[in-house]
Structures are given as C-alpha cells and as structure tokens.
Amino acid sequence: MKRKVVSILLTAAMAATLLAGCGGSGAATEEAAPAAAPAAEEAAPAAEEAPKAEEAPAEEAAPAEEAGAEAAEAATGGSDVSGKTFAIVVKSAGNPYFKKAIEGFTEVIEGNGGTVVVKEPSAATVDAQITEIQSLISQGVDSISVAANDENALQATLQEAMDAGIKVNCFDSKVNADSRMTFCNQAGITEVGQALIDAVLDLSGGEGQYAILSATSQATNQNSWIEAMKSIQESDSKYAGLELVEVAYGDDEPQKSTDQAQALLSKYPDLKVICAPTTVGIAAAAKVLQDQKSSVKLTGLGLPSEMAEYIGADDAHSCPYMFLWNPSDLAKLAAYSSIALVNGEITGAVGDKFTAGDMGEYTLTDGGDGGSEIILGPPFQFNPDNIADWKDVY
Amino acid sequence: MENKSLWKKITGSREALLLAILVVMGIFITILNPTFFSPVNIGQIFRNNALTMIMALGMLCVMLTAGIDISITSTLAFAGMTIGMLTKYNIVNSTLALFLIAMVMGCFCGAMNGLIIAKGKVAPIICTMGFMYIWRGMAYVVGNSQFASGEDVREFAEFGKDGTIGPYIILIVCYALFFWMLKWTKFGRKIYAVGSNAEAARISGINVDNTLISVYTIMGTLAGLAGALSVSIYASAQPNMQYGREMDVIAACVIGGVSMSGGRGSVAGTFLGALIISIIAKALPLVNVPSIAQNTVKGVIILVVVIFNVITQRMVDRQNLERREM
Numbered sequence: 020m021k022r023k024v025v026s027i028l029l030t031a032a033m034a035a036t037l038l039a040g041c042g043g044s045g046a047a048t049e050e051a052a053p054a055a056a057p058a059a060e061e062a063a064p065a066a067e068e069a070p071k072a073e074e075a076p077a078e079e080a081a082p083a084e085e086a087g088a089e090a091a092e093a094a095t096g097g098s099d100v101s102g103k104t105f106a107i108v109v110k111s112a113g114n115p116y117f118k119k120a121i122e123g124f125t126e127v128i129e130g131n132g133g134t135v136v137v138k139e140p141s142a143a144t145v146d147a148q149i150t151e152i153q154s155l156i157s158q159g160v161d162s163i164s165v166a167a168n169d170e171n172a173l174q175a176t177l178q179e180a181m182d183a184g185i186k187v188n189c190f191d192s193k194v195n196a197d198s199r200m201t202f203c204n205q206a207g208i209t210e211v212g213q214a215l216i217d218a219v220l221d222l223s224g225g226e227g228q229y230a231i232l233s234a235t236s237q238a239t240n241q242n243s244w245i246e247a248m249k250s251i252q253e254s255d256s257k258y259a260g261l262e263l264v265e266v267a268y269g270d271d272e273p274q275k276s277t278d279q280a281q282a283l284l285s286k287y288p289d290l291k292v293i294c295a296p297t298t299v300g301i302a303a304a305a306k307v308l309q310d311q312k313s314s315v316k317l318t319g320l321g322l323p324s325e326m327a328e329y330i331g332a333d334d335a336h337s338c339p340y341m342f343l344w345n346p347s348d349l350a351k352l353a354a355y356s357s358i359a360l361v362n363g364e365i366t367g368a369v370g371d372k373f374t375a376g377d378m379g380e381y382t383l384t385d386g387g388d389g390g391s392e393i394i395l396g397p398p399f400q401f402n403p404d405n406i407a408d409w410k411d412v413y
Numbered sequence: 414m415e416n417k418s419l420w421k422k423i424t425g426s427r428e429a430l431l432l433a434i435l436v437v438m439g440i441f442i443t444i445l446n447p448t449f450f451s452p453v454n455i456g457q458i459f460r461n462n463a464l465t466m467i468m469a470l471g472m473l474c475v476m477l478t479a480g481i482d483i484s485i486t487s488t489l490a491f492a493g494m495t496i497g498m499l500t501k502y503n504i505v506n507s508t509l510a511l512f513l514i515a516m517v518m519g520c521f522c523g524a525m526n527g528l529i530i531a532k533g534k535v536a537p538i539i540c541t542m543g544f545m546y547i548w549r550g551m552a553y554v555v556g557n558s559q560f561a562s563g564e565d566v567r568e569f570a571e572f573g574k575d576g577t578i579g580p581y582i583i584l585i586v587c588y589a590l591f592f593w594m595l596k597w598t599k600f601g602r603k604i605y606a607v608g609s610n611a612e613a614a615r616i617s618g619i620n621v622d623n624t625l626i627s628v629y630t631i632m633g634t635l636a637g638l639a640g641a642l643s644v645s646i647y648a649s650a651q652p653n654m655q656y657g658r659e660m661d662v663i664a665a666c667v668i669g670g671v672s673m674s675g676g677r678g679s680v681a682g683t684f685l686g687a688l689i690i691s692i693i694a695k696a697l698p699l700v701n702v703p704s705i706a707q708n709t710v711k712g713v714i715i716l717v718v719v720i721f722n723v724i725t726q727r728m729v730d731r732q733n734l735e736r737r738e739m
Contacts, residue, residue, distance in 0.1 A: 113652040118558035141553070142653075236705040268704040273647040273654065274461060281457055282698035285448060299651075302562055306648050310575035328563035328648075410564070 101132035105357050106155045107350070108148055108165040110192070112139035116298065116322060116346050117166065119413045120191070123347030124164065127354035127376065136160055143271075145169035152176045156183055162357040164203075164350075166191035170239045174198040186360035188367075190353035191346075192239050196390030200360055200367030201383055203353040205344040206398040208387075211296070211320075212247025214342050214398050218318040219248075219261060219292050222339060226260025227291035230283045232304050232319075234271045234297040244296050264290065269300045276303035284313060295319035301341060305329035308337035317341075323401050327410035332403050340402035346413060349395050351378060356393055367391055427670040430725050431685040434718055438692060445700040454695065460573075460646060462691035463580045464489070464639040464655065469665040469687045470591045470680070471523075471632030476666055477595075477608040478628055479675025480530065480537035485636040485662060486655040487548035488522040493640030494552040497561030497650025500569050508572050508645075515641035516634050522548055523633015527626035545659075552652040562649040573645030580642060587635070592680040604628060608675030665690045668718050670726070689718060 105128045109117035117139070125135045136155065140147030145168040155163055156179060163180055167173055167189055177187050177198040190203040206214075219229050231248075233241040245266060252258040264287050269276025276295075280303055283293060293308070293315060295301035301321035308315055309329055317329070317338040329338045355375035356365070365371035369391045371383040386392035401409055442449045459466070468485055475482045492515040499505040505514065522544065529540045572579045595601035606614040607624045615621050644650045669686025671678030693714055697707045 111653070113553040113556050113558055115559050141550070142656075266704070267698060272656070273649045273651075274464075274643075274658075277647060278461055278694060279698050279704075281461075282695075285451070285454060286446075286699060299649075302649060303647065305563075306570075307575070324564075325560065325562040325649075328567060 099132050100128070100161075100358050100361060102134075103162070103361055104134045104136055104158075104160040105354065105361075106136040106138060106158075106160045106163045107353070108138045108140075108151050108155070108163060110140070110166050110168055111143035111147075112141055115324070115413060120166070120346040120350035120353075123350035124354045127351045128358070131358060133358070140168075143168055145172040148173060149176045152180060156180050156185065159183075160185060161361050162186040162188070164353045164357055165189045165194065167194045167239065168192070169194075169237065171195050171198075186357060188353060188356055188360060190349055193386070193388075193390075193392070196386065196388050199390060201356060201365070202386055202390060202392040203349060203356055204386070204392045204394045205346075205349045206396065207392075207394045208243045208247045209251075210394075210397045211244045211342070212251050214400075215244065215294055215296060215319065216248045216251050216258060216261075218340065218342070219294050220258060222316040222318055223261060223291040228262050228264045228287055228289050229292040229294060230264050230287065230290055231266045232276065232280055232283065232293055232295040232297075232300045233266055233268050234300060236268050238271075238297070241296050248294075269295075269297075269303060271297060271299040273299060273303050276300045277307055280304040280307040284308075284311070284315065290315050293317050293319075295321070298322045298325065298343075301338070302326060302329075305337045309335075313337070320398070321401075322413060323406055323409035324411070324413060326401070327406050330401065330403055330406045336403075340400055342398040342400055344395060344398055348378070351375070352381070352393060352395055356381070427722065427726065427729075428679065428681045428685060430722065431669065431682060431689070434721070435685060435689060435692070438689065438696075442692070442696045442700060446696075449696060449699060454699075457575075458688075458691050458695045459584060460575070460580050462687065462694065463584050463646065464643050465658065465661050465665055465690060466584060466684070466687040467587050467635055467639050467642070468632075468659075468662045469669070469683050470587055471628075471635035472662050472666045473591070473669075473671055473678055473680065473683045474595075474604055474628040475537070475632050476663075476671045476673065477604050477675055477678055478625055479608050479611075479673075480625070480628070481663065481673075482523075482526060482541045482629060482632050483538065483659050483663075484522070484526060484541040484544035484548055485632060485639075486657070486659045487545045487552065488519050488633055488636040489640040489643060490552035490652055490654050490656075491522065491548040491555065491640070492516075492518040492637040493644045493650050493654055494555045494561075494652055496569075496641055497566060497644050498555055498559070501559070501561040501565035501650075506568060508569055511569055512638065512641045515637040517637070519637015519640065520630055520634040523630040523636065524626065526633065527629030530629060531622040531625035549652070549656075552654075556650075556652045560649065560651045561644070562651070566644060566648050566650065570645055570648035573642060573647075580646060583638070583642065588680065588684060595680055600624075600627070605676060608677075610676075661690055661694075664715050668715065668722065670722060690715075 107121060107124045109120060121137050128135045138151040138155065140151055148168055152163060153176060163185055170193065173194050174197055177194060181187050187199050188201045188203065189199050191205060193202040223229060231245055233245060252261060265283065267279040267283055269279045276299055283290060293304050295304050295317065296319050298321050301317065301319040302325045304317055305326060308317055318341050320343050321341045326338060326341060329336055332339055352375055356373065359365045359373035365373050365383065369383055369385050372380060374380050381393050383391040383393055472482065495518060496511040496515050500511060505511055526541055526544055529535050530537050603619050603624050606619055607621050611621050643654055665687035666683055668689050669682035671683060693711055697710060702710050
C-alpha cells in the first residue's frame with residue numbers, strides 16, 4: 020500500500036516536472052525580463068530605426084506573452100532580441116579556445132539585449148552534451164548553438180529541440196544536416212585542407228614524406244580536413260612528390276600525442292613534415308621536435324598562446340608557421356546567425372542572407388552534406404612576424 | 414635434484430615470470446621493429462611513463478592494504494594545474510618550490526582520502542571516487558578556462574625536457590626509497606601486516622588507522638609529484654591531463670602481481686608491471702598496429718599477461734601446498 024502511494028507520488032512529481040519543463044520558456048523569460056529591460060531601453064533609439072520592428076515574428080511555440088515581458092517586448096525590433104534566451108553549448112569546460120568563443124557569443128547577444136545561457140560539459144563527450152541540451156529544451160530557450168562532440172549522435176536531441184520551436188545552429192564542429200538549421204564553419208573544409216597541404220608542400224621543399232598527427236579517429240573536423248588534404252593532393256600534379264606515410268591519433272592528450280609524435284620520428288627517418296590539425300597535438304609535436312632538435316618541420320592548426328614558444332623561422336624552432344581562426348569571431352558569427360534565425364530573417368536555407376553586425380553580410384551556402392553553412396573566412400596564418408601580437412589574445 | 418629446486422625457485426617467483434614475459438615481448442617487438450630498443454627509445458619509455466611508474470609505487474602501498482585509489486589522476490591534475498597557473502602568472506617560478514607545492518597539495522589530498530577511509534570506515538573505492546570528481550573539478554576551477562603551456566611554463570619545463578636527467582633521477586630515487594621502505598622498515602612490514610589480516614594486525618598492536626592514513630597520504634604525495642613532473646615533461650597543464658590514466662597505474666600493479674585483496678605484492682614486481690605497460694604504450698604505434706585498434710590490443714595484452722600470471726601463481730600455491738603435505 021505504502022509503496023503504491025510512493026509510486027503514485029513519484030509519477031505525479033515526474034509529470035509535474037515535465038509540465039514545468041514545457042512551460043519553462045515562460046518562466047525563463049520572466050526571470051530574464053528585468054535584467055534585459057535596461058539594456059533594451061538603451062538600445063531603444065537604435066531599435067526604432069530598424070525596419071523590422073513589427074515584422075519580427077514572436078515565437079509561436081513559446082508562451083512568452085504571459086511572461087510579463089511586455090515592457091521589454093515593446094522595445095523589440097530588428098536585431099534586438101530582448102527577452103529572448105540564447106544558449107551556447109561548447110565541447111568541454113576548461114578550454115581557452117571555447118572560453119574565447121563564449122566571450123564573443125555573449126558580447127553579441129547581450130549587446131542586442133538577449134540573455135545568454137552557457138553550457139560547458141565537464142568532459143568532451145557527446146553524452147554530456149545530450150544531457151545539457153535536454154536541460155536547455157526543458158528550460159525553453161529560443162536558440163541553441165552547439166559545437167558538437169559527434170556529428171550524428173546529437174540528432175535525436177537536436178530534432179526534439181527544433182520540434183519544440185528552438186532554433187538550432189552549430190559552430191566549430193558540425194552536426195549532420197538533419198540535426199541543424201545552419202552551421203557556422205570557421206573555414207571551409209577545402210580552404211583548410213588547401214592551406215595545410217600547401218604548407219606541407221612549402222615546408223618539405225616540394226617533395227618527400229609527411230605524416231599527420233590528428234586528434235581522435237572520430238573527430239569530425241580533423242577527418243574532413245584530412246580527407247580534403249588527400250583529395251587536393253591527388254587532384255593536382257604539383258603535389259605528386261609528397262607522400263603521406265601515416266595518420267596517427269594522439270586523442271588530444273599530451274602524453275599520447277607525444278608518444279605518437281616520437282613514434283613517427285623513429286618509424287620514418289626520412290620524414291620531412293608533420294602536420295597536426297589539432298591544438299593539443301601540434302603543441303605536443305612541437306615540443307618533441309624542438310627538444311630533439313629534429314630537422315622535421317611542423318605545421319597545422321594551433322593556439323597562438325600555446326605555440327608562441329615553438330614558432331620561428333630558424334632551426335631552433337620547430338614550427339615555421341601554422342593556422343587557425345579567431346574563435347571569438349566564429350562565435351560572434353554563430354550569435355548573429357542565431358539572432359537572424361530567431362527573428363525569422365533566415366530559415367537556414369541555402370541562399371539566405373543576413374547581416375552579422377560590423378562583420379558584414381553573410382550568405383548561407385551549400386555545406387556539401389545536404390545542409391547549409393556559413394563560412395567565416397579563410398584560415399589565418401600565424402608566423403614569426405605576427406605571433407607576438409596574437410599570443411596574448413588567445 | 415638440485416636442478417629441480419632451482420627450477421622451482423624460478424617458477425616460484427612471479428618477478429622472474431614477468432621478466433620472462435618482458436623478454437618475450439622484447440623479442441617479438443624487435444622482430445617487428447628492429448630499432449625499437451635504441452637508447453633514445455628506451456629513454457623515452459622511461460620519460461613518458463615516469464608518471465605511471467611513480468604513481469604505481471603509491472598504488473602498491475594502497476593495494477597492499479587491500480585498498481584502491483582512483484582519485485590519483487585528479488589529484489595530479491589539481492596539483493599540476495595549480496603550479497601551472499602559479500608559474501604562468503609568475504607568482505612562483507622556482508622549479509624546486511613548484512615541485513614542493515605540488516607535493517604538499519598531493520599530500521593534503523591523499524591525507525583527506527586516508528582520514529575518511531580510516532576514520533569514517535568508507536570503502537576506499539567510494540571515498541576516492543568522490544575525491545576523483547572533487548579534485549578534477551578543482552583543477553577546472555583553478556584553471557579558470559586557461560591552459561598553461563609552451564611559453565607559460567618554459568622555465569619549469571627545462572627540468573623535464575628531452576635530454577635532461579631530472580625525471581630519471583626522481584624515478585630512481587623513488588624506487589630505491591620504496592624498495593628499502595617496504596622491505597626493511599617497520600612501517601613497510603606494518604603495511605603488509607594490515608593488508609594480510611587487519612584484525613590480526615590490530616591485536617598485535619599495530620595502529621591500523623594510522624597505517625591506512627599514511628599509505629593514502631603517500632599515494633597523494635606521489636600523485637602531486639607526478640603532477641609537477643607531468644607539467645614539466647609535457648610543458649602543458651590542462652585540467653583534463655592524464656584523464657583516465659589511473660587505470661594504467663592500477664593495471665601496472667595488477668600485472669606486477671599485486672593482489673587486489675591485499676598483503677601481496679613487491680616493488681620489483683610493480684616496476685616490471687609498470688615497465689610492461691610502458692613498453693606496450695611505446696611499442697604499439699611503432700609496430701604498425703593501426704591507431705584505431707591500439708586500445709583494444711593494449712587491453713588484450715594486459716588480460717593475457719594477468720591470466721598467465723594468475724595461472725602460474727595458482728601453480729606455485731599448489732606446489733607449496735604439496736610440499737606442506739609431505
């Protein structure tokens with residue numbers, strides 16, 4: 020008997036939680052409203068000039084009306100998103116790259132009067148992200164921007180979010196076309212592949228062996244860049260002298276990356292270049308090469324602050340130059356595209372255009388996987404001339 | 414007759430068996446990659462696995478008391494991250510001071526484990542699981558979304574740079590110290606006594622609680638030391654450092670013949686166990702095992718070695734029993 024009562028109570032509690040979850044959007048907006056109001060007032064003069072004041076479609080799915088947010092709502096217009104909540108889900112906590120991304124995202128959203136919810140899973144796993152996204156769905160946010168730990172595994176959760184009327188885009192690492200509305204790509208796959216293979220060609224002096232030190236064997240980004248490098252190499256005869264001897268995986272872990280880099284050196288005595296398209300891998304490889312005073316050169320994608328020690332044109336430095344993009348700009352682009360999605364300026368279809376604040380106008384292009392993407396620009400080269408300026412930035 | 418007893422002596426020693434396994438592995442690897450046992454590679458094996466080897470000593474003590482500590486790499490990350498930040502922001506730059514800070518922090522973390530396990534009678538795996546999350550979390554808090562690497566830790570990384578002898582000296586000193594401690598000191602024998610039969614140890618006047626607190630404190634101190642070494646060797650402090658590697662340390666002990674139920678295990682066995690783990694890690698990428706299959710192969714090797722080891726142990730036990738019957 021007692022057990023029955025307990026189970027009924029439990030069921031009731033769970034049902035209540037579910038209901039609360041569904042209505043969460045209203046509650047969240049209510050909480051957010053007072054905080055957003057002053058910002059909205061400041062932004063009001065600018066907003067009046069904006070043309071879309073009336074057109075901005077209110078979220079049908081979210082019962083925001085009852086949320087006493089009318090004061091804030093009155094000032095809404097254009098890219099002003101007062102009372103709206105934008106979530107950003109990064110790959111994992113404690114990573115300076117994503118810290119910069121979160122700063123950029125927050126700057127844009129708060130600058131336009133919105134509220135930011137930041138989710139940083141403690142481990143870089145897809146299960147951790149699923150949990151975070153589910154909690155965002157029950158909170159009833161207006162938009163979710165995610166840097167995915169896995170391309171396909173988030174599909175069910177993100178579709179659930181979109182069914183609930185939440186706008187979903189991704190940045191840094193994409194999810195498949197069915198799981199997203201659009202993808203903010205730091206640099207087109209081809210652009211990155213091109214930059215890397217050209218760097219390998221340049222550093223090897225036109226011919227010779229090179230190896231790739233990647234992150235994990237499932238890493239979406241790394242795999243697509245590596246594929247791009249391979250296909251570019253095959254397509255043009257000027258790369259005919261290059262030979263890719265191995266793709267090693269350091270799992271983005273300093274110790275394993277070190278083991279793998281050392282293994283490459285002892286396995287291939289004629290190796291000329293290592294290309295590490297991952298920040299942990301390139302730093303580990305840079306240290307291995309520099310400590311051993313190896314003549315093998317290094318390039319790839321790395322964080323300026325971590326790589327400053329190893330970048331230099333002379334033999335004492337292992338990495339003549341490398342590439343990356345600005346994570347803050349990337350997240351800003353994600354923020355602007357979220358705003359455009361929430362305001363209905365874009366739907367995520369190829370050909371849609373929107374203005375990303377002072378970053379200018381962007382067009383949604385075909386992502387090559389059935390979905391659309393927005394390309395930030397070509398990767399940025401860090402070399403001995405500019406590394407000193409960038410190492411303190413991120 | 415004399416031959417037979419010598420044979421018995423050899424098969425009776427697990428260390429000898431481990432040595433045999435090592436030799437077989439060595440031959441196998443050399444066939445696949447003739448340059449494997451070059452001085453450079455051997456140096457790298459010890460340098461890259463110094464952390465596992467050092468922490469295996471602490472784990473040996475803990476496992477001798479029938480305990481286990483899965484919070485060690487979290488302690489390592491907490492200590493390593495803290496000194497990484499201290500040197501990044503130029504608060505402390507002396508290598509010695511940074512090592513001491515990391516060890517003191519590890520000592521504190523370990524003592525917490527010991528106190529709760531001994532006084533609170535909490536199962537070691539539960540208690541250390543709690544701290545595994547706490548210290549790992551603290552590493553993230555201390556790091557505050559920053560890494561320390563490359564230039565930030567340049568001076569400190571000089572100590573562990575490829576070609577220096579610092580890490581080797583630490584390794585040798587640790588092993589010599591523990592060999593002596595476990596074999597020839599009163600404290601060492603107490604650890605064995607507590608692990609074989611805690612009740613009997615208590616009755617014979619050994620302070621079991623204090624012994625337990627001591628072994629976890631020792632484990633923590635070594636984890637702190639390993640944290641400092643890790644930052645120095647890899648010139649990198651990030652909050653997820655060595656994540657999941659506590660299993661390598663436990664595996665090293667288990668391969669080395671340390672019993673999970675306490676009371677049995679030796680420094681020499683632990684060393685050989687750690688060496689086998691290290692050689693596996695180093696050799697797999699070098700003998701053309703595809704990257705994506707390396708973990709699977711590693712697991713299979715660990716299991717095979719342990720099963721082999723257990724079977725021999727049973728044989729030895731039976732031999733001993735037969736001898737007693739006679």
